[in-house]
Amino acid sequence: MSDCIFCKIIKGEIPSSKVYEDDAVLAFLDIHPINYGHTLVIPKEHHETVVDLSDNLLQEVILQVKRIGQAVMAGLRVDGFNIGLNNGRAAGQEVDHVHFHVIPRLSNDGLKHWPSREYAESENEKVADKIKQALK
Ligand code: AMP
Ligand code: ZN
Numbered sequence: 258m259s260d261c262i263f264c265k266i267i268k269g270e271i272p273s274s275k276v277y278e279d280d281a282v283l284a285f286l287d288i289h290p291i292n293y294g295h296t297l298v299i300p301k302e303h304h305e306t307v308v309d310l311s312d313n314l315l316q317e318v319i320l321q322v323k324r325i326g327q328a329v330m331a332g333l334r335v336d337g338f339n340i341g342l343n344n345g346r347a348a349g350q351e352v353d354h355v356h357f358h359v360i361p362r363l364s365n366d367g368l369k370h371w372p373s374r375e376y377a378e379s380e381n382e383k384v385a386d387k388i389k390q391a392l393k
Pocket of ligand 2 (some may be wrong): 258261263264265300303304353354365
């Protein structure tokens with residue numbers, strides 16, 4: 258898409274620090290890293306969200322996410338990494354070109370995990386059932 262910032266990066270119209278590229282996938286450093294080495298992995302085809310991707314393209318992207326996670330661990334000598342994908346505005350998606358975040362983690366980086374809640378009695382079964390039904 259012509260006004261998409263990530264499409265512009267793919268076309269070389271906006272600079273980026275690329276770490277990997279093939280026919281279908283591009284990976285480059287996030288300009289505002291959570292930790293150094295925070296990498297974004299995107300399909301070269303413009304698609305808004307993960308559910309818009311074909312299964313084949315999603316497979317190509319996720320395989321590179323795994324490889325880049327391994328490379329981040331080995332190359333930056335970090336202790337772990339998070340894989341994230343913000344799907345939709347409510348989930349924090351700001352750039353409408355689907356992208357996986359690979360975020361290097363250090364044991365002492367001070368980042369907090371998301372807060373958690375408790376289910377009210379038997380609500381978990383009801384919630385699970387709604388998802389199960391939608392999968393059919
Ligand atoms: P999200 O909130 O999941 O849509 O994340 C969008 C990410 O894109 C943010 O982490 C931004 O820092 C990152 N970002 C935005 N513009 C650029 C850019 N020109 N180069 C690299 N990363 C970018
Ligand atoms: Zn795009």
